[in-house]
Amino acid sequence: MRLAARVPAGSPAALARSAQSGQPNARLFHVARAAMAPTVGIRTWKEDGSPMTAGGIVRLYLINPSNRLVSIVKLEESRWNRYRVWQPLSLMVLAGLTPPEWEVTLLDENTGLPHYHEMPLPDLVGITAFTSQAPRAYEIAARFRRLGVPVVMGGIHATMCVDEVMPRVDSVVTGEADAVWPQVLEDAARGRLERRYDGGLAGMDAVRPARHDLLPAEYAFGAIQTTRGCPMNCTFCSVTAFNGARYRQRPVPEVVNEFRSIPEKMVLVVDDNLIGTRPEHIARAKALFRA
Ligand code: SF4
Incomplete structure (x- = not known):
């Protein structure tokens, strides 16, 4: 020892x-x-x-x-x-x-x-x-x-x-x-x-809010991810090779809570496809924008 x-x-x-x-x-x-x-x-x-x-x-x-x-x-x-x-x-x-x-x-x-x-x-x-x-x-x-x-x-x-x-x-x-x-x-x-x-x-239940308190205040933007994957599945795109074509959305209340923990005034939404393609995808995106 x-x-x-x-x-x-x-x-x-x-x-x-x-x-x-x-x-x-x-x-x-x-x-x-x-x-x-x-x-x-x-x-x-x-x-x-x-x-x-x-x-x-x-x-x-x-x-x-x-x-x-x-x-x-x-x-x-x-x-x-x-x-x-x-x-x-x-x-x-x-x-x-x-x-x-x-x-x-x-x-x-x-x-x-x-x-x-x-x-x-x-x-x-x-x-x-x-x-x-x-x-x-x-x-x-x-x-x-x-x-x-x-x-x-x-x-x-x-x-x-x-x-x-x-x-x-x-x-x-x-x-x-x-x-x-x-x-x-x-x-x-x-x-x-x-x-x-x-x-x-990952299932969206495995995704936890990011720690926004660990970085210095030197960035132009904060960052958050509200969805993963892209249902468009373009053949040339690396997004679907890594994050898949199955569109996965985080619950709106969870995303809103994480937004509140971000100290930066401007926030980059690091989604590959924020609104999706189906009516339920778009309805969820609208609910997020209104929240
Ligand atoms: S992220 Fe853009 S390029 Fe990639 S699969 Fe989706 S729509 Fe196509």
Whole structure:
């Protein structure tokens, strides 16, 4: 068994360390952690190297890799980048599905590269990526794996290019992760991650409201998703390959409640098809607009 000392989140020492660094990323890190539960001061480990979760908290980093095409930190290249960068909603949804014994830090590299070497080591790293982010995702995965931290990758690139991603990470989640995420975390805490989890198409009862309190206030828009899938099923479209042609709608009251938790004044509705095709789809969309 080995013991590792740790500065408790939100403690005077942690705040002083954050303030002394003077880096925007330290601020991001602090903002993200401010809303978290208190943490334990000492972490203990089992003989097999996995963290003991009983009475303790395990640390999870959810990372949106830098996108070389658009990034808020590239505003000098184009002021429109601020409006092209979407919040990493999939990671915010996974954060909402994560049990309280996990301390979640959401890191979006498109608002500034975190100083990973100054941050405490996590117990698990989760990465999402579009294809344009994949090279950076692999760099992040390699860095944390070298340090012995297991890395899980999901999202549309991992789903479409699973053979490419598999050797670069410890575990791949294909499809929509909502239904399998609790199992991924449980297996990770036991040190027994499967090589692959397939979430398929999530039922809307498995979808939880996203955590809108974990990101800094640097985005032009908040983000929400009210439906998944598109019944049009166009042959050239990646939406139906990933989210299917079965049109799935979240209940209107649930969506309205989540809207109320979004701090941004403008909100991007990240639906592929907001109104659907059938009369009942359109009636539900109208009910949402009126709510
Ligand atoms: S999202 Fe657009 S392109 Fe894709 S299947 Fe639906 S209508 Fe077609």
